Amino acid sequence: MTSHTAVRRRRLPIWLIPMLWTLTLGLWGLSRQHSVWRDEAATWQVARRSPAEIWHMLGQVDAVHGLYYLLMHGLFEVFGPSTTTLRLPSVLAMAVAAACVTVTGHRLAGFWAGLGAGLALGLLPAVQFYLQEGRPYALVAAGAAISTLLLVSVLEGRAGALRWAAYGSAVLLCGLLNWLSLMILPAHAATLVWTQAERGTWTRWAATSAAATAGVLPLILFSRSQSDQVSWIPPLTWHMMIGPAVLLAIGGLGALLDRPQTGRPSAAAVGLPLLAVPQLGLIGISLIQPLFLDRYVLFSLLGLALLIGTALGTAVRAATPRFPRASMWLLPVVVVVAAVALLPQSLAKRSPASRVDDVLAVAADVRRLKETGDAVLFVPAARRDTALVSPEAFTGLRDIALQESPEDSGTLKGVEAGPARIRATMLAERRVLLVTDATEVAKPAAAERDRVKTSVLRMYFTVVADHQVRGRRVTVYERRAH
Structure with a gap:
């Protein structure tokens, strides 16, 4: 064995550097100043339920996230509920994704392309957002x-x-x-077409893909009955397609710079379909039913990272003949410059203000403002997530609108009494705490129950305390003297 071979064998694997880089980015500011926003609150409160309660809920709502909820339930049982337990799975998953992208890029376009792809993935703004999100998108x-x-x-x-x-x-x-991640299958089919795959490969891929799709099909069909959950997503507009257009333009440039080796699959043949097909597919689906949210196709950014890495690898190869030593510093310099340029965004995404609201901050206000015998109301009812995530902060408060708990009803927010009963109950109270959205994000009350709550408070109660914090608001009302 030559000394050169021995050195090569002792060298660290290429994927380790992007994996550690992504882990570092993920662990940096992981708690977001101990804040949890409404989407993560859904994960938190469901994960604290028993498996039987989770299963009961999935029959009514959120079946599409059932596997993720069961996974998080197991982690909460073992490690306890915390922002670290909530978000660390996403950090670890994206680190694995960075390692895989690195190896893929290395095989398709060389060492520098692979390393560049893995390092670029963690820096992408959308990845930095969902890297620290207690939801399933990084795992996908x-x-x-x-x-x-x-x-x-x-x-x-x-x-x-x-x-x-x-x-x-x-x-x-x-x-x-x-299940929208199944759009990776037509992306992979495009790769097979591009690389002129053999008939045997096509046959095995088709059989494997069909089996995987068949396994997901019951979930797709059942979750369609819960489509009201996504009814809030706005219809597709032209300005919503600016982001995908920019991503496709960057990816297309990377594909043009690819210089594949003869007889081997190319980075362009793998990366461009992986980027383009899910993005265009989601746009097509959204023309039928509005579903256009970037997180649903977060995995398409793997293709963008691969193409960015390919462009960087091409630049290094082009510079090597004339500047053999300086070319080795090209990638580190580009990564440092990009990290510095993106630093304001990186800091912003690690602050509580990066999300719509914070259920933990308003719980602290409730704990401070409540008095023995107080009642509590939530407008809309979904803001009950604050009490479900921080039940200790609401100890001693009576949820006077709630008729059936979220656990018993198999819902995320519980079942409230009718408007007439809520009105009568409120008029018997001396003090009521109202937990709602902060003024800048609040929407007009849509449900009749919520309109009754606000009108009764306005007509028969007086505000004695009012605090807004991180997208949430708690207001203390006292009954006016007759």
Whole structure:
């Protein structure tokens, strides 16, 4: 064995650097000043329920996130509820995604392309947002990265039953976490077309993909009955497509700079479909039913990172003949410059203000303002998530509108009494705490129950304390003297 070979074998694996880089970005400011916003509050409160209660809820609402809720329930049981337990799975998942993108880029376009792709992924603003989010989107990205790496392995001639089984399992798990992730299958089909895959590869891919899709199909069909959950998503507009257009333009430039080796799959053939197909697919679906949210296709940014890495690798190769030593510093310098340029955004995404609201901050106000015998109301009823995430802050308060608890009703916000009963109950109270949205994000009351709550408070009660913090508001009312 030559000394050169020995050095190569002792060298750290290339994927380790982007993995540690992404972990560092994820752990930086992980608690967001101990804040949890409404989407994460849903994860938190459901994860604290028993498996039977979660299963009961999935029959009514949020079936699409069932697997994720059960996973988080297990983690909360083992490690306890905390912002770290809530978000660390996303950090670890995105670190795995960065490692897979690095290996994929290395195989397709060389060392510098792989390293650049892995480092670029963690810096993408959308990735930095969902990297620290207690929701399943980073886990989906990890599964998509694994399945893409496995597909590349197959195209390189490393096919085998075990790899196909792993590919199908990764696609299946992604689909069960978010069935829109199945759009990775037409992206991979485009790659097979681009690389002129053999008939045997097509046959095995089609069979594996069909099996994975069949496994997700019951969830797709059942979750369609809960489509009211996404009725709040606005219809697609032209300005909403600016973001995807910019991403596709950047990715297209990276694809043009790709210089593939003859007889091998290229970074463009893998990265461009992975970026473009989910983005365009979601736009197409949103023309039928509004579903256009970037988090649903977060995994498509794996393709963008791969194409950015390819462009960086091309630049390093072009500079090497004339500047052999300086070319080795090109990628580190670009990463540092990009990190510095994105620092304001990175800091902003790690602040509580990066989210609509904070359920923990307003709970602290409730704890401070409440008195023995007080009642509490929530407008809208979904703001009950504050009490569900921080029940100790509401100890001693009577939730006078609640008729059936979220756990018993199998819902996220519980079932409230009718407007007439809420009115009568309120008029018997001396002090009421109202938990609602802060003025800048509040919407007019839509439900009749909520209109009754606000009108009774306005007509028969006087405000004695009013505090707004991080998108939430708690107001203390006292009954006027007759």
